[in-house]
Structures are given as C-alpha cells and as structure tokens.
Amino acid sequence: MANAFEIDEVASTALGLLSHQAVLGATVYRDAEAEFIGGRGSIVGVRLPKQRTAKDYSGTTEYVDVEEGIAHVKLTDEPTDAAKLGTRDMSLDIRDFGAQVLMPQLDSVSRYIEKNLAGLMNTQSASADAVVIDPAAPLKAIAAASAEFVRREIEPGDRFLAVGPDVYGALLDVEQLQRVDASGDDSMLSRAEIGTLFGFRVIVSPHLTGATAYHKTAFALANRAPNANEGAGKSSSKTFNGYAIRATIDYSADVKSDVSIVDSLCGSSILDPNRMIPFKLKGSQK
Structure with a gap:
C-alpha cells in the first residue's frame, strides 16, 4: 500500500463527508458510538435530556433529581459499501482519495441511512391517523399542524416539514413559501431546503x-460503528457529529x-x- 495517509485520516474524512450528505438525518436527534461490540439486531439506549416541570413554591422546596431519559432503538440495518482499489487509487493523497473513492462510498451509505429513517416516516404517513392534504389547498392542513404544535407547547425552534415528491408538487405554486437564504452553505440539507411555512423549515426528500x-x-x-477490524491491514472506527462509521483498507484474496x-x-x-x-396526499394510494 503506497498511500501516505493513515486509516484514521480516512475515517475522519469519511465522517465529514457523511454528515455533509445528510438531509433527514440532519433534522432529527442523532446518537453515535464507535467501537461498538454488538451487531445488527442489537438494542441500544439513546440518552435524552428529560423535560422538567416547575412547581409553585408553597413554603417548602421540593427537589427533583436530574435525570436522563432513555430511548431504546434497534439497529436494524448494516449499510456497507465495498470498493476494489487499483494501484492508482492507493497512490492518491487523502484529498483525492476522499473525492474519488470515499465520496461515492459515503454517498451510497448516506442514502441507505436516509432511507432507513424515511421508511419510519413513511409508515406514519401511510397510517389511518395521517392528516390528508388536499393538493388544491395544501396550506390548510399545514397551517392547522402549526397551530396544533403551539397547543402542544412544542418549542418553536427546530420544527421541520419533510415532504416527498408528491407533496412537493402540490407546494410548487404556493406563494407563501418563503425561500430560505442559504448564506453560502452548500450542505445537502441546505440544498434540500425549499423555504419556510408557518414556522416549519420545509425540506424535500x-x-x-x-x-x-x-x-x-x-x-x-x-x-x-463496529469495532475496528484487527485482522485487516488498516481499520478505524470513529464518530463525528452524531454519525459513526468504520473504515477499512485491506487486501482481499x-x-x-x-x-x-x-x-x-x-x-x-x-x-x-x-x-x-404525518400527512398523506388526497387521492394517494400509499
């Protein structure tokens, strides 16, 4: 292996590319861990800050312990991209290796992770509880959802409206859709964001x-990220910005x-x- 870079550089570069590629993943709570000893099917605990409730002081101070909430998430999928490398690939510096080898690999892994989350959202949109959006008047349901969020005392920041191609088509002619100034940000989330509606940042997937x-x-x-593969030529397991991957470079017989x-x-x-x-479009079979 003639390359001058180390496998930790490869893993770090890959994580930077992955977090930059995220759309749906960038809008939800993320939890990552490197050197994970479990595997597909494992149940992991995701630590969340627990909401506290203030009480009226009645002469005696009541103390409540600081606690973290725990959500249990099953690791259902193991996205993997394996690429054959030629002599020329192994002679690249880390920047070119990232652009020519890692970027295509991370693009496929990122799309897989996005689809995992999208599948969960699609299940909700296909349920009987999903609110129907009339393509002739799409704002009515969205405005009602915004008002409902206020009633539920949901914080005004970090609210999103993620739409598929069908709903996106119904919103194309909506004048109230205010375009967001991306301010030079070329991340995938910025490019997928089409504007704001009733306090929701609208993104397309x-x-x-x-x-x-x-x-x-x-x-x-x-x-x-699974444990670094000790039997491989080079292997590294790392986390960054709520994502975790393992990068391995080896010879395969x-x-x-x-x-x-x-x-x-x-x-x-x-x-x-x-x-x-969740919403479904009126007339949709899904």
Missing part, C-alpha cells in the same frame, strides 16, 4: 411518500485487490409521537 411535520426530538437515528470498505450499523425510532404530525 426523494425517499418520502406524503409528508411529516415534526420537531427535531420526535425521531432518533442511532448509528454505531477473493478479488485479488486492495479494497476500501465503509460500514456502519443504524436504526431509527419514534421518540415522542406527540411531536410529529
């Missing part, structure tokens, strides 16, 4: 059917070539159903 209005704390996305493998474990869960409202 091709993986969604229907739409979901939610606060960031309505959903959790758990990422775990099966393909008679050096290989680059990026993998992770992921699962998503509803943290608080009171902090989301």
Whole structure:
C-alpha cells in the first residue's frame, strides 16, 4: 500500500463527508458510538435530556433529581459499501482519495441511512391517523399542524416539514413559501431546503411518500460503528457529529485487490409521537 495517509485520516474524512450528505438525518436527534461490540439486531439506549416541570413554591422546596431519559432503538440495518482499489487509487493523497473513492462510498451509505429513517416516516404517513392534504389547498392542513404544535407547547425552534415528491408538487405554486437564504452553505440539507411555512423549515426528500411535520426530538437515528477490524491491514472506527462509521483498507484474496470498505450499523425510532404530525396526499394510494 503506497498511500501516505493513515486509516484514521480516512475515517475522519469519511465522517465529514457523511454528515455533509445528510438531509433527514440532519433534522432529527442523532446518537453515535464507535467501537461498538454488538451487531445488527442489537438494542441500544439513546440518552435524552428529560423535560422538567416547575412547581409553585408553597413554603417548602421540593427537589427533583436530574435525570436522563432513555430511548431504546434497534439497529436494524448494516449499510456497507465495498470498493476494489487499483494501484492508482492507493497512490492518491487523502484529498483525492476522499473525492474519488470515499465520496461515492459515503454517498451510497448516506442514502441507505436516509432511507432507513424515511421508511419510519413513511409508515406514519401511510397510517389511518395521517392528516390528508388536499393538493388544491395544501396550506390548510399545514397551517392547522402549526397551530396544533403551539397547543402542544412544542418549542418553536427546530420544527421541520419533510415532504416527498408528491407533496412537493402540490407546494410548487404556493406563494407563501418563503425561500430560505442559504448564506453560502452548500450542505445537502441546505440544498434540500425549499423555504419556510408557518414556522416549519420545509425540506424535500426523494425517499418520502406524503409528508411529516415534526420537531427535531420526535425521531432518533442511532448509528454505531463496529469495532475496528484487527485482522485487516488498516481499520478505524470513529464518530463525528452524531454519525459513526468504520473504515477499512485491506487486501482481499477473493478479488485479488486492495479494497476500501465503509460500514456502519443504524436504526431509527419514534421518540415522542406527540411531536410529529404525518400527512398523506388526497387521492394517494400509499
């Protein structure tokens, strides 16, 4: 292996690319851990700050312990991208290796993780409880959801409306959709954000059917990176910004070539159903 960079650089670069590629994942509560000894099917505990309730002072101070809430999330999937490397690939510096090898690998892993979370949202949009959006008057249901969030005392910040292509089509002619100034941010989330409506940041995802209005704390996305592979040539397990991956560079006798493998474990869960409202488009079969 003629490359001058270390595997920790590869893993760190990969995590930076992954967090930059996130759309839905960037809008929910994320929990990550490296060097995870479990595997697919494991149940992990996601620690959450517990909401406190003030009480009227009646002459005696009542103390309540500081506690963390625990949400249990099952790691249902193991997204993996394995690439064969030629001699030229292994002679690249870390920047070119990131652009030519890691970026395509992280794009596929990122899309897989996005689909994992989108699948959970789609299940809610397909339920009997989903609110119907009339494509002829799409703002009515969204405005009602915003008012309902106020009634539920959901914080005004970090509210999102994630829409699929069907609902996006119904919103294209809405004049009230105020375009967000991206301020030079070229992240995937910024590029997917089409504006604001009634306090919701509106984002588009091709993986969604229907739409979901939610606060960031309505959903959790758990990422775990398996232990570094001690039998491999080079392997590193790292976390960054709520994501976790394992990067491995090794020689594979099966393909008679050096290989680059990026993998992770992921699962998503509803943290608080009171902090989301799913939608389906009128006339949709899904």
